[in-house]
Amino acid sequence: KQEVTQIPAALSVPEGENLVLNCSFTDSAIYNLQWFRQDPGKGLTSLLLIQSSQREQTSGRLNASLDKSSGRSTLYIAASQPGDSATYLCAVRGGSYIPTFGRGTSLIVHP
């Protein structure tokens, strides 16, 4: 059974810092990995989707990498802003096509 772990569980940084959020998964036979953002009391907003054949995806200040063989993905946030404060979730999809989620990293960026 796929297990997804996210480290750190929580992070508090001053504005402007570059951040790395980590996601690891136990079964490397995945189709894709997706990073989401969740604001308090809200649903999920998709940030980046990486297919298993890709190594990274970029969108604005966000860059996600995937190392399938080692079961790891990182989300890099450049020049963090207070508006980036949210919970970041990663989800992997394997043979069952069902997204399996980590517990998330709760990020606070203070001015």
Next chain:
Amino acid sequence: GAVVSQHPSRVICKSGTSVKIECRSLDFQATTMFWYRQFPKQSLMLMATSNEGSKATYEQGVEKDKFLINHASLTLSTLTVTSAHPEDSSFYICSAILQTGYTEAFFGQGTRLTVV
């Protein structure tokens, strides 16, 4: 990206009543929809997978008679919480995919259910 609309966003109901939550894919046909439950500060726990026109597949520990899922069309799935109790209070989120395989999963905005 594709849009998944979930309704209502917030509902308060009395113990013993039933509540229906709708999940619609607005601009694509979703062959498969997922229903998740999220407790405070916890991750999303899969409750069930529903495919259009067939019975939902429930995860272990999820009572199918309590959480009724209907996926009557390629754009609509509903979750009905029957005879709700305070312990059913939670955040419920649906997800839809265009087709099994390599596509993105799109999520609704969630429904905050409070049972009093």
